[in-house]
Amino acid sequence: MMDHKKQAAEILEAIGGKENISAATHCVTRLRLALVDEGIVDQEKLNGIDAVKGFFSTNGQFQVVIGQGTVDKVYKELIALAGIGESSKEEVKEATKGKMNPLQRGIKTLADIFIPILPAIVTAGLLLGINNILTAPGIFFDDQSVIDVYPQWSDFANMIIVIANTAFTFLPGLIGWSAVKKFGGSPILGIVMGLILVNPELLNAWSYGEAVKEGTVPHWNLFGLSIEKIGYQGQVLPVLVASYLLTKIEVFLRKKVADSIQLLVVGPVALLVTGFLTFIIIGPVTFAIGNGITDGLVAIFDHFAALGGLIYGGIYGVLVITGMHHTFLAVDIQLIGSTGTTFLWPMLALSNIAQGSAAFAIMAASKDDKLKGLGLSSGISAWLGITEPALFGVNLRFKYPFIIAISSSALAGLYISASGVKANSIGVGGVPGIFSIVAEYWVPFLIGMAIVIIVPFVVTYLYAKRKKDV
Incomplete structure (x- = not known):
């Protein structure tokens, strides 16, 4: 059994002691800290703590990845040792407000608006994916859909589309x-x-x-x-x-x-x-x-689809580090609202998969049990659309997995953009994302998925074995 008090004490020491904490809260997997001076954090010591699976700084907050089911226990011990009260997420955000420039504050505002409604939009996207499977011709039958062959399913599909479209309507x-x-x-x-x-x-x-x-x-x-x-x-x-x-x-x-x-x-x-x-x-x-x-983006991708895919597919992982990826959620929603589809979101899904594949490669190449566990858990998380643990806990830590992942994502982005791949909704930004892709583009999207699954894993694994740093 993990000694949560001991882990909390080690974390407190590594981040500079109780005098360095202005406020502290936690989410499902991470400690979210407002620190007086992030520069005095002993990153090497923090990395060596058993409970810590990674850490990163974003929007003025220093976040320590602990893991679901453990983070709340470590948090309680941490605030007891530090002699501070529990803080809400809003209080921590307020404590870190002064550390953000106007651009960061603008991005954070957009994130705070769109993230709370994301579950409704993603749910609608998944339901639309089910409707696609039932109504799109050529998936299971030549030039016919499931409801064409089995008309008794048509009302079932219609009920799904009513439920799914409500969030967008x-x-x-x-x-x-x-x-x-x-x-x-x-x-x-x-x-x-x-x-x-x-x-x-x-x-x-x-x-x-x-x-x-x-x-x-x-x-x-x-x-x-x-x-x-x-x-x-x-x-x-x-x-x-x-x-x-x-x-x-x-x-x-x-x-x-x-x-x-x-x-x-x-x-x-x-x-x-x-x-x-x-x-x-x-x-x-x-x-x-x-x-x-919308018209400007559509025109750019109409005339320079491959170049646009190469650039967006490559920089999306970088945008996640800065937090700027939240601004593109609004762009995706605007594209879907105006045109019925988005050509940006499929590249997001592939970028997340690439980061997960690189983390899996580190897991496979490493001889360290803690790093293996972190690579496995963060890789699964990235394949399900949450890349921060893989990014900050594994890939950026060793640098080359991140570079290989974004390069692979750029290559896949180039291919699927040149193939005209579009999604008709925002879904789970990882492997399940295929259900949000317009059915006629499933094959090129699957090829894109193969690129970001195989290339980052193989290249990262071989490079890690050669470098022998994991």
Whole structure:
């Protein structure tokens, strides 16, 4: 049995003692620490502690990978030894806020908004994958789908698509809830604001282009001002900006309006003002910006698909280190909302698999039991879409596994982009990701998977055996 108190004491010593801790919390697998000075951490000593499977610094937090089921026990012993109280994740984030530059704060804000809604989006993506298997022709039968051959399954598939599409149909409601919560307002008002933007009374955003061609876009006439009566299904920017404005108005009113009438004034005024401004200014402007970003990305990958895949496939692992990968979650969602598919997400999935394969190679090449265990657990985690343990616990530690992994990912990205591979949803960013791929692109995606499974493992293993450093 592991002595959790001893492990906590060793960790405390390695990170510079209790005087170096401003606040501490933990998540499912990691200690999340706000340190006074990360420069005094004894990394070699920290690496040698049995409970520690890796560590890294991100967004001003120093995170120590312990593992599920153990981290909470080590955390309790750590805060007892340090003489500090338990902190929430928000308190630790607040303690590290001053260490981030404006770009880092912006990326963190996006991450804090989109990560809470990710389970709903990933679940929807997996369900869409099941629907793909049932409805796509040519998977099990030549030029026919499962429901073509077995019509009794058609209603089953239809029910799945209704359940799966809900998260994407009402995406602004999810974003509104999370964004207003992040900005400091009432989450319920954020949900309402998001749902306002997809009200069935409005022209569906997916029908907007055709309506423009036909000249049938409906309008409101506000005292001579003509406003397009359109919804913002699948759009990210309109609801983000509207949520920020809504929160600012709500917070302002709560400070000015007497408590006794806040229920009658704050919500109605905040929603009414934000709603009018969104339909008149915010919506049209951000809709144009969002579509411009989408059109620009699509044009780049239409004309330079292989080069785009090579670059994005190669740099995604680097983006994870900096935390900037969270910004591309919003881009993927915008692409899916505007075009129905995304060509970026498949490369994300392959990048994660490549990092896991490199970690597995270190496990196979190593003679150290702790490193073998870390390589196995972090490799599995990466293949299931969570790469931080493999990145910071194994691959960056030895450097060459990381370089080999991102090189392999770049090669696979080049191939699948040149093949036109697309996903119709965001799913599990690893091996199960194939279920989110449009069925007609399964074969090239599987070839891409073979590249990032075989190449990083073989090359990393051979190099590790030659170098003899594991």
